Amino acid sequence: MQEFLQVFQREDFIRNFIVHIEISVLAVLFGVLVAIPVAIAVNRSDSASTIAINIGNLGRAIPSLALLVLMFPFFGLGFDNALFAVTLLGIPPILINAVVGLRQVNPQTLDAAKGMGLSGRQILSGVQVPIAAPIIFAGIRTAAVQVVASVTLGTFVGAGGLGDYIVEGFQRNSTEIALAGALSVAFLALITEILFAGLERGFTPKGLRIAAKRGK
Amino acid sequence: MDSADDPPTSTLALLFQSEFASEEQQNQGFIDWGWLADNFTEDVVPAFFQHIFLCFVSLGIALVIAVPLGILCARYRALYTPVTLITGFFYTIPSFAMFTLLIFIVGFSVGKTPAIIALVLYSLLVMVRNVVTGLDSVPPETKDAAKGMGLTDRQILFGVELPLALPVIVAGMRIAMVTVIGIAVIGAYIGAGGLGDLIFDGITRDFPTLWFTGAVLSTLLAIGADLVFVRIERMLSPWSRRARGAT
Numbered sequence: 223m224q225e226f227l228q229v230f231q232r233e234d235f236i237r238n239f240i241v242h243i244e245i246s247v248l249a250v251l252f253g254v255l256v257a258i259p260v261a262i263a264v265n266r267s268d269s270a271s272t273i274a275i276n277i278g279n280l281g282r283a284i285p286s287l288a289l290l291v292l293m294f295p296f297f298g299l300g301f302d303n304a305l306f307a308v309t310l311l312g313i314p315p316i317l318i319n320a321v322v323g324l325r326q327v328n329p330q331t332l333d334a335a336k337g338m339g340l341s342g343r344q345i346l347s348g349v350q351v352p353i354a355a356p357i358i359f360a361g362i363r364t365a366a367v368q369v370v371a372s373v374t375l376g377t378f379v380g381a382g383g384l385g386d387y388i389v390e391g392f393q394r395n396s397t398e399i400a401l402a403g404a405l406s407v408a409f410l411a412l413i414t415e416i417l418f419a420g421l422e423r424g425f426t427p428k429g430l431r432i433a434a435k436r437g438k
Numbered sequence: 439m440d441s442a443d444d445p446p447t448s449t450l451a452l453l454f455q456s457e458f459a460s461e462e463q464q465n466q467g468f469i470d471w472g473w474l475a476d477n478f479t480e481d482v483v484p485a486f487f488q489h490i491f492l493c494f495v496s497l498g499i500a501l502v503i504a505v506p507l508g509i510l511c512a513r514y515r516a517l518y519t520p521v522t523l524i525t526g527f528f529y530t531i532p533s534f535a536m537f538t539l540l541i542f543i544v545g546f547s548v549g550k551t552p553a554i555i556a557l558v559l560y561s562l563l564v565m566v567r568n569v570v571t572g573l574d575s576v577p578p579e580t581k582d583a584a585k586g587m588g589l590t591d592r593q594i595l596f597g598v599e600l601p602l603a604l605p606v607i608v609a610g611m612r613i614a615m616v617t618v619i620g621i622a623v624i625g626a627y628i629g630a631g632g633l634g635d636l637i638f639d640g641i642t643r644d645f646p647t648l649w650f651t652g653a654v655l656s657t658l659l660a661i662g663a664d665l666v667f668v669r670i671e672r673m674l675s676p677w678s679r680r681a682r683g684a685t
Contacts, residue, residue, distance in 0.1 A: 284657050284661070391538070
């Protein structure tokens, strides 16, 4: 128990904890900045959307550890490698959900918006995006949880993060150190999941929430 | 390396950095094709099949658990939320942490068993969800018609509902399989074997040929599995193909 608690008091713990969060936040942010504009760009075309979804599915298939080590030759060891690889891992779920979300908006709703005289841009920002928001946020949530998990593997590419303690625990055969690492990573992932579930709910337009309630 | 203002965060990182620094100085060819040719059948092929074995066993066990559980959840709705919460909890725990917990808390010894258990736990959420969604997607009229024909509940389940739900169930298996192939790579760290062995060996032996082979093969395996399952999904729903052809 003592060794377990000592891990959290170690000087490098705070640093690794911050590195873990820093990589995760940046990766999700970059992922959103790449995926959402792409989803909006392909929104009008059926074939472009299909291509985007297929690329997303292929990207989602790449094992996280494989992607991390495949970036070695380009970034060497460390922070940049992990950040780039993990950003790539986060893009597919956001992209797939954003494309699907924008396209599942009822065509009659879009016609009504057009009939009201809204421009294409107004329809996108005022109708499509708000209606698609819950699905887009579900994608960001999936990506975020996956990113937090994958940053743990950053320890194998020398990026630091909380995975360091799991590896240290295995190497020194110390249950307490390994658990300190594993539990903090699990805790971080659960917090991320809960946080984004809240955001998802918060960004659901009021009208949709009322409609969902009536549907029941 | 800019170790002056950015000190390595652990002894491990230090170890890696020095290893790779020396590798850069040696400046050898990146891929040692001769080694690959010599050891292909001895090292690479067994790792590949071990990986497939690991994933198939896990998905098989997950299927045996998820289908009855999904049927139960579809019948008794009250079960669905707690089942989703529990399987969702497993799904959220990062795999590397899960392996660690299974070994240090549950007390498994290093090897295939804890890896397979973790892989099964990861598959459950997606599989159960898709079984329930698949069963829900069967139109009530179809079930009524089957009842009107005098089929028993059991006959309706096996003869009507499950076959109609199959494409959605297979869609769940596709996601589970791809996920499991990716996570099994990490399982090599706790002695599960498979393609992750090549990656971890390659890192510790500072031998790019090894980790590169492992990374590329595991990627190809996951993408290949994804494509195979898409095919199966399409084969299992001939009506949607026919409908598309008709319009």
